[in-house]
Amino acid sequence: xxxxxxxxxxxxxxxxxxxxxxxxxxxxxxxxxxxxxxxxxxxxxxxxxxxxxxxxxxxxxxxxxxxxxxxxxxxxxxxxxxxxxxxxxxxxxxxxxxxxxxxxxxxxxx
Amino acid sequence: xxxxxxxxxxxxxxxxxxxxxxxxxxxxxxxxxxxxxxxxxxxxxxxxxxxxxxxxxxxxxxxxxxxxxxxxxxxxxxxxxxxxxxxxxxxxxxxxxxxxxxxxxxxxxxxxxxxxxx
Numbered sequence: 001x002x003x004x005x006x007x008x009x010x011x012x013x014x015x016x017x018x019x020x021x022x023x024x025x026x027x028x029x030x031x032x033x034x035x036x037x038x039x040x041x042x043x044x045x046x047x048x049x050x051x052x053x054x055x056x057x058x059x060x061x062x063x064x065x066x067x068x069x070x071x072x073x074x075x076x077x078x079x080x081x082x083x084x085x086x087x088x089x090x091x092x093x094x095x096x097x098x099x100x101x102x103x104x105x106x107x108x109x110x
Numbered sequence: 111x112x113x114x115x116x117x118x119x120x121x122x123x124x125x126x127x128x129x130x131x132x133x134x135x136x137x138x139x140x141x142x143x144x145x146x147x148x149x150x151x152x153x154x155x156x157x158x159x160x161x162x163x164x165x166x167x168x169x170x171x172x173x174x175x176x177x178x179x180x181x182x183x184x185x186x187x188x189x190x191x192x193x194x195x196x197x198x199x200x201x202x203x204x205x206x207x208x209x210x211x212x213x214x215x216x217x218x219x220x221x222x223x224x225x226x227x228x
Contacts, residue, residue, distance in 0.1 A: 003154065034214070036213075036214035036215070038155070038215075044220075045205060045218040045219060045220050046147075046155065046215075046218050047218070048214065048215065051210070051214040051216075052214070057216070089155050091214070091215075093212070097160060097212065098169060098171065099145075099160075100157065101147075101154060101155040101156060101157060103154045104154040104155070
């Protein structure tokens with residue numbers, strides 16, 4: 001159960017787009033379309049932003065989108081806003097009823 | 111609305127035990143699987159355990175297998191995590207989260223802090 005690999009930090013200016021990558025293996029990300037993304041503001045609980053690679057829960061802005069290619073999933077945030085500044089975590093089902101998270105990415109809105 | 115409220119955290123010595131609780135409301139608890147996820151201070155999220163909606167199946171992360179036990183009381187809408195043989199590296203905020211079809215975590219509690227220290 002090795003953690004998925006995410007960049008430690010990304011940044012962008014308001015209105016710009018950023019993409020956060022999440023690299024796993026053929027045993028997790030590459031084998032299941034069960035990647036989800038979570039946003040976490042400091043001192044708060046995580047909240048679901050994307051599920052099943054590309055699906056967006058009701059109430060989540062359409063500025064957030066997900067994709068996957070091979071063993072790497074990605075979260076794209078378009079039209080960056082100040083309130084998007086947070087930590088983002090990817091997660092993948094890893095088989096045998098286990099899950100694995102990424103190490104997290106700190107998004108800074110400049 | 112869905113609410114998950116964790117409790118039971120605190121400071122405990124290495125080697126001792128602690129039991130966490132997660133009180134659920136706003137949904138039919140007995141029809142959902144539930145997870146525990148933890149986050150060490152300044153670190154990322156780590157999946158800990160899942161229990162099926164009826165308690166029939168339980169699975170654990172490698173780092174807690176054999177030391178932690180997940181359980182539930184559907185009559186009282188409560189999820190538990192029994193933590194034995196605690197180590198310093200178990201220090202973390204522990205979140206309970208609702209399982210959605212064994213695919214993702216759709217609601218999270220606010221977490222309870224466990225500190226393992228002598």
